[in-house]
Amino acid sequence: MNTVGLSEKVLWDSITMRFKAYMDLLKFRLSALVTFSAVFGFVLGHHGQTFSWAGLIGLVLGGFLISGASGAANEIKEREFDKLMKRTKTRPLPMEIISVREAYWFAVIAAVTGVLLLAYFTNLLTTGLGILSMILYVFVYTPLKRVGPIAVLVGAIPGAMPPLLGWTAVTGSITYEALIIFGIQFIWQFPHFWAIAWVSDEDYKKAGFKLLPSGGQKDLNTAIQIMIYTLFLLPLGLLPTYFGLTGLNSGIVATVCGVLFLAQTFSLMKDCSRKSALKIMFGSFLYLPITQIAYLLDKV
Numbered sequence: 452m453n454t455v456g457l458s459e460k461v462l463w464d465s466i467t468m469r470f471k472a473y474m475d476l477l478k479f480r481l482s483a484l485v486t487f488s489a490v491f492g493f494v495l496g497h498h499g500q501t502f503s504w505a506g507l508i509g510l511v512l513g514g515f516l517i518s519g520a521s522g523a524a525n526e527i528k529e530r531e532f533d534k535l536m537k538r539t540k541t542r543p544l545p546m547e548i549i550s551v552r553e554a555y556w557f558a559v560i561a562a563v564t565g566v567l568l569l570a571y572f573t574n575l576l577t578t579g580l581g582i583l584s585m586i587l588y589v590f591v592y593t594p595l596k597r598v599g600p601i602a603v604l605v606g607a608i609p610g611a612m613p614p615l616l617g618w619t620a621v622t623g624s625i626t627y628e629a630l631i632i633f634g635i636q637f638i639w640q641f642p643h644f645w646a647i648a649w650v651s652d653e654d655y656k657k658a659g660f661k662l663l664p665s666g667g668q669k670d671l672n673t674a675i676q677i678m679i680y681t682l683f684l685l686p687l688g689l690l691p692t693y694f695g696l697t698g699l700n701s702g703i704v705a706t707v708c709g710v711l712f713l714a715q716t717f718s719l720m721k722d723c724s725r726k727s728a729l730k731i732m733f734g735s736f737l738y739l740p741i742t743q744i745a746y747l748l749d750k751v
Contacts, residue, residue, distance in 0.1 A: 472543035476526055476554055477519030477561070484740075485518040485613045486511055491743045492617025492632055495696070495750060500621070509572020510620045514613065516565030517581045521609070523558035524589040527551060532658035538651060573620040580616050584609040600664045603648075607640035614743075631690045632746075636739065638687060641680035642716070643735035645673065649719075649728035674723055677731065678716035684738070685709040691746055701749035705742045712738045 493510055526533065526544055530551065533539035543549050549557075562585060569578040588609040595602035611633050618629040648655060648662035649669055655662060665672035688705030691697040715734045719727040 468548060472548040473557060475543050476523045476549070476557060478522035478526075479519070481522060482515050482518040486515045487740065488613035488636065488743065489514040489617040489620075491747060492614030492629070493621050494617075494747055495614075495632065496618040496621040496629070503621070506572050506620055509568050510577075510617060513565045513568030513572065513581065514616060516561045516568065517585055518613075520558045520562035520565060521585050521588045523554060523561065524585075525593050527554050527558065528589070528593050529658075532660075535657040536651075536654040538654050569616075569620075574623050576623060576625070577616050577620045580612060580619060584612040584616075596660045596662060597658075599661050600667070603641060603644045603662055603664075606644065607637050610640045611637035628691075628694065628696050631687075631694065631696070635684065635687045635690075635742070638680055638683045639735065639739055642677045642712075642731060643739075645677050646728050646732035646735060649673070650725060650732055669723060669728075671720060671723060674716065674720040678713065678720060681709075681713045681716050681731075684712065688742060696750070697746045698749040701742075701745040704745035704749075708738050708742050 489510055490507065493507055526542060529539075530542075530544040533542050534545040539545065544551065544554060566578060566582060569581050587605060592602055592606040592609065595605055614632040614636055615625070615629055618632065619625060622629070645663060648660075652663065652669055661667050663669065663673055664676050685706060688709050689702050691705075692699055692702030712731075712734050715727070715731045719731060721727075
């Protein structure tokens with residue numbers, strides 16, 4: 452390879468590496484899942500109105516950028532702790548692929564752009580909820596992670612906000628239906644977060660993160676709490692059917708998924724093993740999108 456070709460390859464590799472670093476900073480996959488939940492709320496909220504593609508596109512772009520900005524701010528604030536953990540030490544800031552100053556401005560630009568998109572394409576209520584979500588995630592949940600498991604309670608609020616944002620983007624109001632889909636995702640956060648905290652307990656302890664309940668122990672008490680919150684998903688999953696938001700088929704799907712999800716918690720209560728917690732973690736990743744898709748397909 453000649454010198455020119457080698458230089459072009461080095462330049463291209465550098466551009467690719469920095470692009471990947473910025474996508475990592477945005478927590479691309481997580482932000483994409485958040486955006487899907489917002490789209491779920493948007494579509495479910497339509498009841499005979501003319502479908503607004505502009506509103507949907509604005510919600511998708513604005514919601515993605517707000518979620519990404521929150522993730523980037525989280526990584527900026529936790530960059531020294533991320534160096535201590537195996538799962539996070541290869542992030543862009545610990546690896547010094549991009550500077551803290553660059554990351555800061557990137558997060559600010561993403562946040563401002565996301566807010567402006569929501570304000571222009573949706574409404575003030577949705578925009579306000581998006582801003583509240585960022586504030587709770589970055590300035591309350593993030594520092595609380597080193598204080599105690601109350602962080603999970605606080606983090607569950609912005610974590611459950613996307614379907615609510617989607618609903619308010621199309622309706623302009625918070626109704627009981629909106630609170631139902633918010634509530635399902637809110638309760639889901641607890642077994643989801645605690646399973647991750649159980650699996651990553653050793654890493655989290657290195658950074659001083661305290662997310663597990665019951666004094667931070669991987670014991671039967673924590674397993675029981677995970678089971679109880681998972682159990683709550685069974686009646687909650689039937690509420691969209693009960694209130695006529697969706698049909699019977701989605702209620703059946705939600706119940707089956709809830710029972711399977713709950714069954715995984717019994718294994719954890721039996722052996723309190725990392726393997727059982729890992730199954731719950733993956734089960735949580737499957738439960739939410741499957742039930743949300745079922746609700747969409749069965750929308751009344």
